Amino acid sequence: MRLQVAIDRMPLNQAEDIVKTIGSQADIIEAGTSLIKDYGVGALAALKKAAPDVPLLGDIKTIDEGEYEFRQGYRSGADILTVMGASSLATIEKCCLVAKEMQKEVMIDLLECTSEKIQAISIFPQAIYCLHTSVDKGATADPNGDILTFRKQFPSIRRIAIAGGINLEAVRKMKETAPEIVIVGSGITKAADKLQSVQNFRKAMTQNAYD
Amino acid sequence: MRLQVAIDRMPLNQAEDIVKTIGSQADIIEAGTSLIKDYGVGALAALKKAAPDVPLLGDIKTIDEGEYEFRQGYRSGADILTVMGASSLATIEKCCLVAKEMQKEVMIDLLECTSEKIQAISIFPQAIYCLHTSVDKGATADPNGDILTFRKQFPSIRRIAIAGGINLEAVRKMKETAPEIVIVGSGITKAADKLQSVQNFRKAMTQNAYD
Numbered sequence: 373m374r375l376q377v378a379i380d381r382m383p384l385n386q387a388e389d390i391v392k393t394i395g396s397q398a399d400i401i402e403a404g405t406s407l408i409k410d411y412g413v414g415a416l417a418a419l420k421k422a423a424p425d426v427p428l429l430g431d432i433k434t435i436d437e438g439e440y441e442f443r444q445g446y447r448s449g450a451d452i453l454t455v456m457g458a459s460s461l462a463t464i465e466k467c468c469l470v471a472k473e474m475q476k477e478v479m480i481d482l483l484e485c486t487s488e489k490i491q492a493i494s495i496f497p498q499a500i501y502c503l504h505t506s507v508d509k510g511a512t513a514d515p516n517g518d519i520l521t522f523r524k525q526f527p528s529i530r531r532i533a534i535a536g537g538i539n540l541e542a543v544r545k546m547k548e549t550a551p552e553i554v555i556v557g558s559g560i561t562k563a564a565d566k567l568q569s570v571q572n573f574r575k576a577m578t579q580n581a582y583d
Numbered sequence: 584m585r586l587q588v589a590i591d592r593m594p595l596n597q598a599e600d601i602v603k604t605i606g607s608q609a610d611i612i613e614a615g616t617s618l619i620k621d622y623g624v625g626a627l628a629a630l631k632k633a634a635p636d637v638p639l640l641g642d643i644k645t646i647d648e649g650e651y652e653f654r655q656g657y658r659s660g661a662d663i664l665t666v667m668g669a670s671s672l673a674t675i676e677k678c679c680l681v682a683k684e685m686q687k688e689v690m691i692d693l694l695e696c697t698s699e700k701i702q703a704i705s706i707f708p709q710a711i712y713c714l715h716t717s718v719d720k721g722a723t724a725d726p727n728g729d730i731l732t733f734r735k736q737f738p739s740i741r742r743i744a745i746a747g748g749i750n751l752e753a754v755r756k757m758k759e760t761a762p763e764i765v766i767v768g769s770g771i772t773k774a775a776d777k778l779q780s781v782q783n784f785r786k787a788m789t790q791n792a793y794d
Contacts, residue, residue, distance in 0.1 A: 381651055406651055409643060412623035432620060435644055435667060436694060436717045440592055440617055456646060458669035460695055462719040483647060484671055486697075506647045508673040 373546060373577055376429060376533070377570060378557035379419065380404025384411050388422045390561055395423030397570040400452065402429045402555065413448035420449030427451040433481060435459045438466030442478075446470070452477040454502070457485040457493050468496055479533060487525065494529050500552060501529050505536030515542045519549040543576040584757060584788055587640060587744070588781060589768035590630065591615025595622050599633045601772055606634030608781040611663070611764065613640045624659035631660035638662040644692060646670045649677030653689075657681070663688040665713070668696040668704055679707055690744060698736065705740050711763060712740050716747030726753045730760040754787040 377398040379387045384407065391401055401423055407415045408430060416430045430450035434441045438455060445453045455467040457480050464480060471478045479500045482490060494501075503522055505512040512518055515534050522532065533553035543554055556573055563569035588609040590598045595618065602612055612634055618626045619641060627641045641661035645652040649666060656664045666678040668691050675691060682689045690711045693701060705712075714733055716723040723729055726745050733743065746766035754765055767784055774780035 381648070406648060406655070408623075409619060409652060410623050410655060412619075412621050412625070414623070433644075433646055435646065435669070436719055437592070437617060438719055441620060444617070444621060456669070458646070458667070458695055460717045460720050463717060466719055484669055506671045506674060508647055508649055508677055509671050 373550060374399035374553045375570070375573055375577060376400035376402050376553050376555040377560050378402040378404050378431070378535070378555055379407060379561060380431075380557055381406045382561070384415055384418055387415070388418055390566060391419050391422035391426075394560065394566050394570045395426050397567065397574060398423075398426055400427045400429050400553065402431055402557075403450070404557070405431045405433050408432055413444050416445065416448040416450050429454070429479065431481075434463065434467060436463055438463040439470055442467045442470040443474075446474045446476050450476070452479055452500070454479045454481045456480075457482045457489060457501075461493060464493055464496065464499075468499060472498075490526060490529075494526055497528075497530065500531040500533050501526075502533040502535055502553075502555070503551075504534075507536075510537070512536050516545045516549045519546075519551055523549075540572060540576045543573055544579050546577070547579075584761060585610035585764045586781070586784055586788060587611035587613050587764050587766040588771050589613040589615050589642070589746070589766055590618060590772055591642075591768055592617045593772070595626055595629055598626070599629055601777060602630050602633035602637075605771065605777050605781045606637050608778065608785060609634075609637055611638045611640050613642055613766065613768075614661070615768065616642045616644050619643055624655050627656065627659040627661050640665070640690065642692075645674065645678060647674055649674040650681055653678045653681040654685075657685045657687050661687070663690055663711070665690045665692045667691075668693045668700060668712075672704060675704055675707065675710075679710060683709070701737060701740075705737055708739075708741070711742040711744050712737075713744040713746055713764075713766070714762075715745075718747075721748070723747050727756045727760045730757075730762055734760075751783060751787045754784055755790055757788065758790075 429452040430445045434455040483504045532551045534551045535555035560569045640663040641656045645666040694715045743762045744764035745762045771780045
């Protein structure tokens with residue numbers, strides 16, 4: 373299980389400072405959507421520079437123009453880029469082709485996707501599928517329950533990430549549900565002691581749920 | 584019927600030059616998604632400066648974090664912003680609330696929305712609904728047929744825009760189907776003589792289809 377720390381909704385210099393502080397403790401640094409819409413893909417280059425050895429995910433939420441956006445994103449320093457599951461199959465295919473060509477990774481964001489839609493796009497075994505509860509709808513109450521339900525419904529999808537209001541208690545139980553990536557944002561970036569917070573999440577990843 | 588010219592997938596200085604050249608002939612200038620992802624919302628300020636008197640649409644394709652993204656977009660100079668129809672109802676509601684508060688407009692992009700989804704989000708009479716064929720799937724063959732079908736299926740939706748490979752011939756027939764906004768991108772921005780091209784589209788908007 374890898375810990376992805378999402379950096380979002382803040383000035384770029386503050387984002388760079390956070391990455392310098394916690395970068396060594398994160399498995400993946402995420403440049404959040406707002407950071408990219410506020411500053412452009414240059415935000416990717418800035419965060420990559422702040423922690424060159426940590427894989428960088430650019431949450432660009434592509435929903436059309438897959439080839440153009442993915443080339444720009446990877447060129448700007450991202451190792452992983454996001455495409456919306458709500459996109460057309462043609463868009464997701466183009467993103468996967470660019471990723472393969474450039475030897476990078478794709479995350480498919482399942483925000484607001486119906487079961488029918490997930491079934492239709494479940495044909496990319498190399499992609500990571502992100503179970504994602506909308507910020508605007510509030511966090512999911514039971515991320516581990518969501519993962520179990522998802523695994524039952526879509527057994528062919530092996531690479532799973534989970535995002536949306538994930539807290540320490542949920543992470544402690546993830547040893548059982550075993551997503552490949554757990555994504556934490558403001559739970560770390562809004563903590564008074566961000567380094568301590570990310571270390572707490574790391575510890576929770578390895579702790580027994582019922583210690 | 585208003586003509587919206589979409590400026591996309593080019594360096595920002597080139598986009599500014601095009602806006603200066605054709606701005607007076609456009610009813611709405613669109614800062615395309617790639618421009619915003621490449622340069623951030625600063626691209627909106629730049630295009631607004633290039634044609635201060637022309638309404639500016641920022642195609643920011645919000646799909647979550649509606650309040651944050653819409654505030655940033657309007658503050659940066661946009662008069663109209665886009666939210667994906669594929670978003671949660673909560674996200675679209677937040678976008679509409681910010682628009683109302685800031686006395687701006689909302690366009691809901693119907694890219695890849697099912698009929699059920701369109702029905703569920705057809706409750707915002709102040710919003711403009713954009714029938715949109717994905718760049719990655721290729722242009723629609725019959726935009727006017729698409730408008731007619733849409734109007735029959737969703738009679739409560741009055742404000743309609745159409746985008747996706749719109750050519751002069753299609754625009755000539757739009758006097759009959761009467762979308763509120765017709766969106767043209769590379770048909771104008773890739774023409775050798777861009778000013779002549781936008782004037783041709785203006786003329787087509789008022790011409791009889793069978794002249």
